[in-house]
Amino acid sequence: MNNEKKEALEEIKVIEKKNKSNYKKWLMQYAWITFGVILTTIGYYFFFSPAKIVAGGVSGISIIFEPVWHNIEWFKDSYFIYGLEAICLILGLVFIGKEFFIKTVYASLLFPTLVFLLELVVEKEVIYYSISEGNRSLMCMALGAILTGAGVGVALRHDGSTGGIDVVQKIISKYAKIPLSQTMYFTDWVIVVLAGLSFNPFAYNIEFVVFGSVAVIIEAYIIDYIALSIKPRRTVYVVSDNPQDIKNLIYTELDRGVTFSPVQGAYTNKERTMVICTMDKNEAYRIVGMISKVDPKAFTFVTSCKEVRGEYDKRGLF
Structure with a gap:
């Protein structure tokens, strides 16, 4: 009887140790996902948004339509992003499933929340106007792409997501039987191209489309480098x-x-x-x-x- 009690206690200890280890892994995973979303937010808010560089994703769509609410004092960019993220989450719940929804909801809501908090405390042009006028677009394109690519790469490396358009990409990949990597590039390029088409009443100068295209390429390289191989x-x-x-x-x-x-x-x-x-x-x-x-x-x-x-x-x- 004593042996049975000892074995039972040992099994309980093993289970507790395993649960504790899993809990630490879970915390570390979400800590890295949080860090990745923070990098993505900084890249968007301080560089892509003030320079009007569209590089795909929910943030790119918000930049395209920003002129709609530009003169509405109470309306913030984060409100629009919240709306898009909510739509994407609902689509994910319907077409992909509850498990994916639970895993994605954190990052999807964290991004617009961080944008909202930044809007309350600091102007997004604070870094933009500190850069010499002739170099603003180029610097914002490079720094925004590096930060955004690094953020997405960090999240993906730790089995996470930055939410948003990622949900739509997974849906297209699932039902169109297209590899996810191709879907990611396709959706980002579509958003970049739409930003510069003449029928888009909010279109910016074509040079920003070029900057957006280069930014997508830089992001893709950095995402691959961080998510798949830190060292060659x-x-x-x-x-x-x-x-x-x-x-x-x-x-x-x-x-x-x-x-x-x-x-x-x-x-x-x-x-x-x-x-x-x-x-x-x-x-x-x-x-x-x-x-x-x-x-x-x-x-x-x-x-x-x-x-x-x-x-x-x-x-x-x-």
Whole structure:
């Protein structure tokens, strides 16, 4: 009986420890999502909005229609963004599901709330007018794209979202059977183009459309870089008759683990061993030359890696 009680207490402790660990992970996830939304808000409020640069998303739509309420003193940009976010959330609930709605509602409402708070305490042109007149558009485009791209990238890296148009993108991807990455680019480009079409009574100068297009490209690159690979990696594949020598070289020079994979030549039917190793970019450049000295006949090729997960820095796991 005593043994059963001990086992039960141990199980309870394990469960409590697991729940505590999950709670910490949850807090960290939402802390990073919050940080990402903060970066996105700063990029929009201080740079994109005062410079009238449309770079997609709910914030881009609000910039397009800002002239509608420009002369209405009590109406704020954040009110319009709240409305759009609410519409997107309802669409997400209907077409994607309750789980997605719960996960997205926080970021969707945090963004306009931060914009609203900034509107109460500081003018959005405060940084804009501190930049020399000839460089304002270029600087706002660059800084806005960097901050917004970094914010979205941070949120995505921690399995989050910045809400808004992301919901519409997921709906299109789900029902049109289009990859989400293509949907993201498509919707952003549509918003950018609409900002400059002649039938749009609120259209800004075409130069701002060009700035918006460049901003979308910069954002996409930064999002990919942060969300998928903070540091560039390379995977080296080596087909050799001396796989042990190649393995020892990589162990000695790089302290990286390797994977052996049996391969067979289609023409000769000869069975050989492929050595596979993922490493940093500079390590790949260095090791390829060394491999040719260990086995001049080794067939070697290198590919880029966008994402590496797991125990990357420990020997023997790749």
